[in-house]
Amino acid sequence: MLENLHQILKEKWGYDAFRPLQxxxxxxxxxxxxxxALLPTGGGKSVCYxxxxxxxxxxxxxxxxxxxxxxxxxQVQNLKAKNIAAEAIFSGLHPNEANxxxxxCLSGKCRILYxxxxxxxxxxxxxxxxxxxxxxxxxxxxxxxxQWGYDFRPAYLKIPLxxxxxxxxxxxxxxxxxxxxxxxxxxxxxxxxxxxxxxEQSFTRSNLSYSVLNxxxxxxxxxxxxxxxxxxxxxxxxxxxxxxxxxxxxxxxxLAADFYHAGLTTAQRNQKQTAWMKDHIxxxxxxxxxxxxxxxxxxxxxxxxxxxxxxxxxxQEAGRAGRDGKKSFAVLLYQNSDGVNLQKLIVQxxxxxxxxxxxxxxxxxACQLPVGAGQGQNFDFDLDELCDNFKLPILPTWHALKILExxxxxxxxxxADLPARLLITASRNELxxxxxxxxxxxxxxxMLLRLYGGSAFVQYVAINERQIAxxxxxxxxxxxxxxxxxxxxxxxxxxxQAEQPQVxxxxxxxxxxxxxxxxxxxxxxxxVFLNNINAILNYVNTAxxxxxxxxxxxxGETTNTDCGICDVCIQHIRMQKAEQQQQxxxxxxxxxxxxxxxxxxxxxxxxxxxxxxxxxQTELQTKLNKQVIINALRWLIDNDExxxxxxxxxxxxx
Numbered sequence: 001m002l003e004n005l006h007q008i009l010k011e012k013w014g015y016d017a018f019r020p021l022q023x024x025x026x027x028x029x030x031x032x033x034x035x036x037a038l039l040p041t042g043g044g045k046s047v048c049y050x051x052x053x054x055x056x057x058x059x060x061x062x063x064x065x066x067x068x069x070x071x072x073x074x075q076v077q078n079l080k081a082k083n084i085a086a087e088a089i090f091s092g093l094h095p096n097e098a099n100x101x102x103x104x105c106l107s108g109k110c111r112i113l114y115x116x117x118x119x120x121x122x123x124x125x126x127x128x129x130x131x132x133x134x135x136x137x138x139x140x141x142x143x144x145x146x147q148w149g150y151d152f153r154p155a156y157l158k159i160p161l162x163x164x165x166x167x168x169x170x171x172x173x174x175x176x177x178x179x180x181x182x183x184x185x186x187x188x189x190x191x192x193x194x195x196x197x198x199x200e201q202s203f204t205r206s207n208l209s210y211s212v213l214n215x216x217x218x219x220x221x222x223x224x225x226x227x228x229x230x231x232x233x234x235x236x237x238x239x240x241x242x243x244x245x246x247x248x249x250x251x252x253x254x255l256a257a258d259f260y261h262a263g264l265t266t267a268q269r270n271q272k273q274t275a276w277m278k279d280h281i282x283x284x285x286x287x288x289x290x291x292x293x294x295x296x297x298x299x300x301x302x303x304x305x306x307x308x309x310x311x312x313x314x315x316q317e318a319g320r321a322g323r324d325g326k327k328s329f330a331v332l333l334y335q336n337s338d339g340v341n342l343q344k345l346i347v348q349x350x351x352x353x354x355x356x357x358x359x360x361x362x363x364x365x366a367c368q369l370p371v372g373a374g375q376g377q378n379f380d381f382d383l384d385e386l387c388d389n390f391k392l393p394i395l396p397t398w399h400a401l402k403i404l405e406x407x408x409x410x411x412x413x414x415x416a417d418l419p420a421r422l423l424i425t426a427s428r429n430e431l432x433x434x435x436x437x438x439x440x441x442x443x444x445x446x447m448l449l450r451l452y453g454g455s456a457f458v459q460y461v462a463i464n465e466r467q468i469a470x471x472x473x474x475x476x477x478x479x480x481x482x483x484x485x486x487x488x489x490x491x492x493x494x495x496x497q498a499e500q501p502q503v504x505x506x507x508x509x510x511x512x513x514x515x516x517x518x519x520x521x522x523x524x525x526x527x528v529f530l531n532n533i534n535a536i537l538n539y540v541n542t543a544x545x546x547x548x549x550x551x552x553x554x555x556g557e558t559t560n561t562d563c564g565i566c567d568v569c570i571q572h573i574r575m576q577k578a579e580q581q582q583q584x585x586x587x588x589x590x591x592x593x594x595x596x597x598x599x600x601x602x603x604x605x606x607x608x609x610x611x612x613x614x615x616x617q618t619e620l621q622t623k624l625n626k627q628v629i630i631n632a633l634r635w636l637i638d639n640d641e642x643x644x645x646x647x648x649x650x651x652x653x654x
Contacts, residue, residue, distance in 0.1 A: 004055050009047075012054070012082045019044045021199045026052045029136055029172050034196035036142070036187060037174045040203055041319030042295070045174045046075060049138035050112060054084065056135040059108040063162070063169075065115055066140040067153050069413055072114040085109055089125075090116035091504040092378050092413035094495050097460045100423060102128045104459060117144075117155035118411045118506055120162060122376070129162065134169040137162055139190065142173035143312075146185035147524065149178070150310040150532050154406050160191050176319070177203075177312040180556035203315070203552045204559065207322045210547035211331045211567035212540050218305045218333045219249050226255055226283065229329055231300030232276075235285040236317055238306035246305065247285040257283035260290045266497075288317065297324035304332045307342065310532035311539055311554050327565075334540050342533045350526045351396040351403070353517050359400035360409070362390040364509045374505035381412065381503040401503075406525075407517065411504040419462040419497055422483065424448070426491040428457075434491060444482040447472055448492075460495070543568055581624055585632035588618050593642045593650045609650045 005026055009015050018026075021039065025048045028035045039045050053062030066072050072088040079086035087101045087110050102124070104110045119125055137159075143149040145156035163171070173186055187196065215221040226233060237243045240261040250257035258281045260272050275281045277296055284290065288308070302321040308314045314332070322328030366386055367379045383401075387394050404410050424431070431449075435442045447468055452461050465483070469476040480496070487494040539550055547566035552559055562569050596609045611633075618629050636642045640653055 005051055008051050008054050012084065013047070013051075018047070021201050022048055025172070025197075025199050028197040028199070029170055030055065032170050034171045034190075034192040035173070036183065036192065036196060036198045037172065038178060038183070038198075038200040039174065039176060040201060040205065041176045041316055042323035043176065043201055045140065045176065048174060049136070049172055050075075050079065050084075053112050053135060056111075058111070060133050060135040061105055061110065062112045062135050062138060063115060064112060064138045064140060065117055065120065065156075065159060067117060067144055067151075067156075068141065069116065071140075072116070076114060079112060084111060086112040086114070088114035089119050090114075090413065091118050091411035092502045094378075094493075095376060096423070096493055097421065097495065099124065100460060106131060109458075116411070116413075117153055117158065118408075118504070121155075121158040126161075126165065129165040134162075134166045136170045136172060137166070139171060139173045141175060142186050142190070143175045143178045143182050145189045146178075146182045147521075148185055148528060149182050150312045150528075152406070152525065152528075154408050155411075157189065160189070163191055177315050177555065179312075179554065183556075200557075202559075203555045203557050204548055204563070205319060205322065206563070207325055207327050208318070209327065209329045209563075209565040209567075210318065210551070211329065212543070212547070213331060213333055213567070214335060215333050216335055218335070219246065221333060222246070222303060222305055223250065223253055223255075225301070225303060225331060226250070229301045231282075232279060232296065232298050233283045233301040233303065234290075234299055234320060235283060236302070236304045236306065236308070237285060237287060238308075240287060242306065243285045243287055247283075250283060250285070255283055256281050257285055260284055260286040262287065262289040262501075265500075288313070294320065295323065296320070298326075299323070299328065300326075301329045301331070303330075307332060307334060307338050307536055307540060309342065309345065309529065309536065311535045311551065312532070314536060314539075315551060315555075332540065339537050339540075342537065345533075346526060346530060348395045349399045349529060350522055351400050353519060355396050356400045356403050356517050357512060357515055359392065359397050360404055360515055361512060362386060362392060362397075363401070363404075363410070363503065366390070367503070367505075369505070369509045371511050372508050375508040376505065378502045378504045381501050403517070403522065406521075409505070409507050409510070409515075411506055413502055413504060420465055421460040421495045422448075422452075422456060422463055423460045423493040424456045424491070425493055431491065434489070441482060441485065443472060444468075444479070444486070460493070543571075578628075581628050582632055582635075584622055585618065585624055585629045586636060588622050589614065589629070589633055589636055590641060592617060592621075596650070611650075614650060 005023065006018075009018065021037070022044055025035060025037045029049075030052055037045065037048055039048075049062060049064060056062070069090045069092070072090060076086045076088045087104060089098045089101055098119070101110070101113070105113055106128070115125070139145070139156075139159060141151070144151050144153040145159065146152065163169075171190055171192060173190055173192070175186070178186065183198075186192075213221060222235065235246060237246060240263050243259040243261050247257045247259035258272050258275065260269060264272070272281070272284070273290075273294075276284045277294075299321045302318050304314065304317070308317060318330035321330055363386065364374070366389065367374065367377075369377075383394065383398060386392065387397055401410070401412060405412055426434075431445055435445050448456065451468065451471070452463065455461055465476050465479045469479045472479070483492065483494045486492045535554060539547075539554075542550060546562040546569050548563035549559055562572070564573070592614060593609065615626065615629055615633070618624070619626055622629070637644075642650055643653055644650055
């Protein structure tokens, strides 16, 4: 198997060599070791499981657990483009579609299966695991399993159940940001076998310059930075309104900018992301909703005009700059009120039990679910509409929903990103009979077969109703109506594109009195959140230690070397240079006065060492700035190193 790794990398990815530690990680997995891999953002984590997955025999499946739906879909698309059989099952996916994918895996027609953590504890998936052989299990974003992590996902705690059903399959845990405490927690929670391998790449990004700037007028400073540093830029804010407002400000000042947040429609988000990825838009101003699965190598600048809530999040977001290895900049704009605002978030993010219960009841009522119903069902979800209809405050409601998600009751997913899909459930003979009997449906069936061919008989395929309409020269509504009719006749399974995000009920609706909210867990998460805020505030307020050294130390890495390119290091270098210049000026002045004094015990107007002559000769000899020399001269006089006589001539003290 090992000898095939380089060949697969070359044939499928076009690379001649692996990045640092990639081969070692793959080697450990293929030798059957549980493995923990810590690679920085952009370090090539996905290759560490995608390449070795292809060395196993067909029928042996690599299972990848990931919380990022956008990333899963993106990676599956990229793998299929390389003719690698890959699929993804996540919250919001239609049950029929999920079942079809599992059947593909059982038939040996899939090599890599991505699964969201919420899916792994369903009865259907557990049954599937008893009937399939896993080559190994890859846990992406493994820090999500740790309650000490900044992005804890309770569903990750169910991963060890996989090990009971597939005890032979080694586990590869991957993360880009994990403190020592989180790493230990990952190993414990995933039940990594004794003697597991750990590979850690330095958290240092040698091409990335970190800076923290205390600014009262952040927008003007942002404008200055963007005009000074050319190239593609990403600006992070903490609110949708601020993202839109900042983008408008930049456009008014002649810069090509746009905004992005989760409140936009799918079409809007796709259009904006594409424009930025293709460099049609230079600057994207966004909330943290932008970035998951985004891999744009030429980002030269990342600016935070609002501080993130953890140093891990900052490292991840700042790390989206300079993935091509070229010098890039990460700037955090800060003002004193930001610290107070971060502290206020604690109350907003951790509403009381009554608020959580009220939110749960409102959500269930909005979805018209009776007690005991709803498990496995998906519903369109609009936060603003929910809050308007039930008179709920937006921020506490949103965080109450996240608490319900943490407790495993629901899963929030952006299924609106999914295109329309269909599966032909009828046989070719049955379709032919419909073609003959129904003149109206005949051209639509023929077009589906021509565009999507035999693949639509074995798996769900993404379709484009607009493309079909264009090919047939009919309105798009005609196409959607025809597909709906075929669906009702059970000839196809047609899944239109969702127009908005969705909520999935992991558990059936529970009676109000039985809703269990772990208040101790909420208090613990609150404490972790407070610790995270304190860490980012400490980073912001520490201007005496190299920024990179602060960051890597937070992740448990020790270095005695300053980066030399952050704001702290640059200030140190400037101070050292200024000190060296001052010393040179001081020494030169003292030497010239001493030499003159020793050579001229008596002075006349013709040979007097005046201030003007002294400054001129020192400047000529040292090439230093005149102000530096003047400052040095003042210091010498103030400290009685030299003095002037009654005629103003420089002499040495008696």
